[in-house]
Amino acid sequence: MAVCSSISISQVEYLRLDADFYHPKYLKELEIWNALDGCVGVAKLSHLISASIRTGRTPSSRHIKEEDEIVPFIKTDGIREGRINFDSAGDLPKRVLNGSDFIPADSVVVTIIGATPEIVGRAAIVRDADPRCVTNQNVAVITTNSKCDPYFLTAYFQTSFGRDQLWRHSRRTEQVNLNCREVERVLVPTPEVSLQNEIGDLIRASFAATDDSESLYTQAQQLLEAELGLDKLCFDKPLGYAARFSDTFVDRRIDAEYFQPQFKQVNDHVKAHLSGCQPLLSVCASLKPNIDPSKSPTDIFDYIELANIKSSLGVIEGATRAVGGSLPSRARRKVMAGDVLASSVVGSIDKSALINQEVSGFIASTGFFHLRPQNVSPEYLFMLVKSRLVRMQLQQQSTGGILSAVPDSRLRYVVVPTTPQSTQDQITQLVKLAHAKYAESKLLVEKAKARVEQLIEDAVRA
Numbered sequence: 001m002a003v004c005s006s007i008s009i010s011q012v013e014y015l016r017l018d019a020d021f022y023h024p025k026y027l028k029e030l031e032i033w034n035a036l037d038g039c040v041g042v043a044k045l046s047h048l049i050s051a052s053i054r055t056g057r058t059p060s061s062r063h064i065k066e067e068d069e070i071v072p073f074i075k076t077d078g079i080r081e082g083r084i085n086f087d088s089a090g091d092l093p094k095r096v097l098n099g100s101d102f103i104p105a106d107s108v109v110v111t112i113i114g115a116t117p118e119i120v121g122r123a124a125i126v127r128d129a130d131p132r133c134v135t136n137q138n139v140a141v142i143t144t145n146s147k148c149d150p151y152f153l154t155a156y157f158q159t160s161f162g163r164d165q166l167w168r169h170s171r172r173t174e175q176v177n178l179n180c181r182e183v184e185r186v187l188v189p190t191p192e193v194s195l196q197n198e199i200g201d202l203i204r205a206s207f208a209a210t211d212d213s214e215s216l217y218t219q220a221q222q223l224l225e226a227e228l229g230l231d232k233l234c235f236d237k238p239l240g241y242a243a244r245f246s247d248t249f250v251d252r253r254i255d256a257e258y259f260q261p262q263f264k265q266v267n268d269h270v271k272a273h274l275s276g277c278q279p280l281l282s283v284c285a286s287l288k289p290n291i292d293p294s295k296s297p298t299d300i301f302d303y304i305e306l307a308n309i310k311s312s313l314g315v316i317e318g319a320t321r322a323v324g325g326s327l328p329s330r331a332r333r334k335v336m337a338g339d340v341l342a343s344s345v346v347g348s349i350d351k352s353a354l355i356n357q358e359v360s361g362f363i364a365s366t367g368f369f370h371l372r373p374q375n376v377s378p379e380y381l382f383m384l385v386k387s388r389l390v391r392m393q394l395q396q397q398s399t400g401g402i403l404s405a406v407p408d409s410r411l412r413y414v415v416v417p418t419t420p421q422s423t424q425d426q427i428t429q430l431v432k433l434a435h436a437k438y439a440e441s442k443l444l445v446e447k448a449k450a451r452v453e454q455l456i457e458d459a460v461r462a
Contacts, residue, residue, distance in 0.1 A: 341371075
């Protein structure tokens, strides 16, 4: 339904004459901010920063040499739900960067350019424990002063009030965008710093729970790698290599990439050191595309792509919500709890995730293998797929071309070890604990957001 609003000339702010800036929703929220100012306090973000807000940049030269030190390059798709997904970060050589390009610890980063409003306004914080990183011109970098706890600010930006402030100041041209000065105009509640710290501590505790989750996940990986003997496997780097002509008939491949020595080493290791192997498809079913959202053009779907996978935890972070008619043709896999998604694209072959109840029923891209466990736990299947043994086999089975990928038909050539049930149980338990810690982390974020919203709503009612 169409909405409209009217304002007097005296109410015009920042020479903004576009209708979106004066949407009735935002004008109604101004009344809330006026009430809040008298109770808790309100300030423009420009009064809460220790340096002018800036964006990152994209260097003109990004070629990486073998001897280069690599720096993570954060982009909009890596900023989700209050934290940075370094798995989706690009790489830049340190030699093309200036010292001022690096994001200081405890800085808040916010996406300010995107095709839709949903992309704009994502916020996260760069911690001291994170790798030194840089970002591009689509992301604003905010360094707060002593009046504002950056973890409190991160929680605020994830609330409806914070996102609305960012969306209000954005401009709707071909892209939705803000500049740095417009970000500085955003209104922020300013309760006592002690209360900010209390809310910020919930975000800090959330990060601690995520760290615990990653530690448990790493233990599960190391246990499986040690069981397979891959932790002691070193790969040769010969100048050349040869394959038997008969092998080309057995494997139905004649390309040199398929017969790389590292693949032969892995295969020989499996035969020589593991007690027994079985086809991957004996412990899981590979499901075909099973839904066509375009046949339900007005229904709402949650769509998962590679950018939504956090590899360091094996979980899904975020999804694109859209009607069936607007989803891409590759949105064809309906996933259920216990399923495992694994990328079939060589450049991201390490990206896989275990589907939990929260994302059960979502739609995934056909760029994934869709695996459903049989005779093993979902957690153990997931760790098998993540193991170097399976990843290297998938890489070997990939086709060439501009976008190298692994066809579904080549999964039958992938083998996995027969491991003792006790080892499987240990790995399963570690992954379950890791995912429980991740769920705890998300709950703490929701508590922090709820505290901020309650703070605003209580002040307005007072």
